[in-house]
Amino acid sequence: MKILPKILFAAALTTAASSCDDFLDINENPNSFTQESVAPDIILAQALTNTAAIYTGNNPSYNSYASWAAGYWSKTNTVSGYGEEQTYNYSSSYYAGLFDNTYDNLNDYNIIQTRGATTGFPNHAAIARIMKAYGFLLLVDQYGNIPYSEALKGAGNVTPKYDKAEDIYADLLVQLKGAIADIDAAHDDATARLVSREDVVFGGNMDKWKQFANSLQLRILLRESQTASEAINNEVKTQLAALQTAKDGFITSDVVVQPNYAINAGQQNPLYNRYAYTAAGTGATERNYQVPTQYVIDQYVNNSDPRVSQLYTRGARVIDGVNTPGYVGAVLGESTPPTTGTASASTRQASRFLGANSLTASGGIIKGATAPTPLMLLAEQKFNEAEADTRGLFTGGEEEAKKDYLDGIKASFIYFYRPASTSLGAINLSTLGGATTETPGITQYNTYIATTAAGGVNEKNALVNFDEAKTNGALGKQEIIIYQKYLALNSIASVEAWDDIRRTGFPKIPVPISAAEGKLPARLLYPLSEVSTNSANVPAGVTQYSKIFWDVVD
Incomplete structure (x- = not known):
């Protein structure tokens, strides 16, 4: 596990600067700063920007992994590969970067929290505390038991123990409540440094950070609200009753990261940059590799849902010699759209994600090079x-x-x-x-x-x-x-939909005939990098069907 600090920001970054290069011109130089010397406000914008990329658009990202798992995406017949996506037969190398990259990002927040609490940046420390809960939640929900209480200690512990997922869940709630209390305390501290433009989420509005912390608590509590443990279920009910009347309330807008994305290399919205166009205006490498499944298209079309026209371009089939336009997806687990009439595979043109193939498209899934990146809708x-x-x-x-x-x-x-x-x-x-x-x-x-x-x-x-x-x-x-x-949540926050499918069994997405053992997986496997360096602590006997503690629906 990557537990040594890896601070991803430019050496020249200062809070007095004003251009978008501040937060987006990233040079990886872990040796430029140390945990003992860096100021929390220097790291915050970059840490938040990296979280957004890991969540939504990076290669790999939680959104791309879950878009396949949750039945939103399939592949085109113009590319090979994607075997694990199509068969649901995961290996220890599949999306392994999520584990390492998330811990790297958590290290940045840990530095902010640790330094902020002792150098007059309590608000920055509270934000980092909230975002640590956000990141650890992503890890637990895909891996179950993970390093937590002994993680992020650098050279002090390079083989941290694994904590139980349900214990981590309980502490995440403690951390979020603690962060809210920290913000309240900082409000009355005349010496506390205020948060400014380095907060690329709420612009320094600490009331909104408290609302976000409450919304994360609701996400956590609902996730574990139907477990096999009566004690956990009763505690969830008690905490939800208190949360409903929390004085700060919940989020009242989409929570998005906007570090002033720009049409420059390395500075575009990460989802757009990966699946639409490069800063030079050429098609992104993966632009033509993914298409929607017919399953998800049908959920809009069969319910007369006009959002389908905003999410996808129209494709076409030649049916009985007639070119018939419409929304055409691929069969989940396969690479060709379904046959209708006497259409042949060579005469099918699949639909695309709106925005991916059209620079003039507005709205939709892939909004634009300078659009903000959601953390919670x-x-x-x-x-x-x-x-x-x-x-x-x-x-x-x-x-x-x-x-x-x-x-x-x-x-x-x-x-x-x-x-x-x-x-x-x-x-x-x-x-x-x-x-x-x-x-x-x-x-x-x-x-x-x-x-x-x-x-x-x-x-x-x-x-x-x-x-x-x-x-x-x-x-x-x-x-x-x-x-x-x-x-x-379609293709924007797909990982939340995937968690819901495992938690509730809804919606009942079809299991493709190509799926390993004829069923959907329940988790990701621990990456090989972790197994090889921390083998004494990695849980034994884990398969892709080993369920997270809140997954009780077969």
């Missing part, structure tokens, strides 16, 4: 609240659950229809409550929701119409909420 937050409401974990009941459910869909429409040139931070609760037809996506949202009215195509559709969703004991309308959340 407001849509996820509203669906999380809806689930807590309908399952009785919050006290809002069915009426509040339906409102949160509709707000989740509305936030998704606004996100996917909003042009890249528009600040994503503008998607907030006031926008949801007072949106007009001039707000991007609202006209389409109104059309979609109208289809659930009497005589509408979705009037009796329990995957769209909240009132039609079947009650399933204590779970209530959980399935419809998770289903619509799946559509909202």
Whole structure:
């Protein structure tokens, strides 16, 4: 495991500078600074920017890994490879970089927290404490037991022990609550350094950081709310009851990283840079390798969901000699679109992610070279609240659950229809409550929701119409909420959808015939680098079907 500090920022970086080069012109030089000399405000922007890249657009990223696993992506027939993505037969080298890169990033936050607490930067330390919880949560949810209590100690411990996943979960909640308390204490400290432009998420607004910490707690508590442990389930209920009334509330906008991405080499939005175009305007290497699955396309088309036109370009099939345009995906686990009529494989043209093949496209999945990178979508937050409401974990009941459910869909429409040139931070609760037809996506949202009215195509559709969703004991309308959340997270925050699939069994994505053992995996394997350097502590007997403690659905 990469446990030695690896500080990824330019040696010339100073907080007084003003150009976008500050946070994006990255030169890896671990020897330029030491933990004892670097100021927390120097590292923060780069650490946040790296988190965004690891989460969404890096090679590898959590988003790309989960987009395959969760049934959003398949491959084109113009490229070979992608064997593990297609067969779900993972090895210890598959996406191994996620483990190492996340720990490298956590080292940066650890330096910020450690130095900030002793050098007059308590707000910076609190932000780092929150982001450490964010990063460790990503690791636990894909690997289960990991180094935690003895991790990030540098040369002091190069073979850290592995802590139990459920114990780490419990401490992540402690850390998030502690970070909120740290921010409150710093507010009354006249000597505390304020956070400024180095905060490329909230611009130094510490109230928003507290809201983000609460939203992360909700994500954590829902994830472990249906375990096989009665003690954990009861503790989750107690903590959720307290969290619902937290004075700082939850996020009210998409949480995004914006370090002033620019159309320069190494400075573009990472998702765009990997799957759309380079700064020179040439197609990115992977631009033509991934296409949507027919499964995910059908979820929009079959429910008359207009978002499909914003997410994908139209493809075409020649059916019985007639060129028939439409949204054409690939079969999950295979590389060619499904046959319709007498169409042959050579006459199928698959759909593409909107933005990947068109510089003029607005909105969609791949928004643009200078668009911010999400860390958490407001849509996820509203669906999380809806689930807590309908399952009785919050006290809002069915009426509040339906409102949160509709707000989740509305936030998704606004996100996917909003042009890249528009600040994503503008998607907030006031926008949801007072949106007009001039707000991007609202006209389409109104059309979609109208289809659930009497005589509408979705009037009796329990995957769209909240009132039609079947009650399933204590779970209530959980399935419809998770289903619509799946559509909202598509290829943007796919790892959250993948975690939901393992946690709840929803949606029931088809298992491709190519899948190893005919079933979906439950986790990633520990990377070979960790097995070879920390073998005495790496858990034995782990396979890709070894479940994380919160995964109790077969």
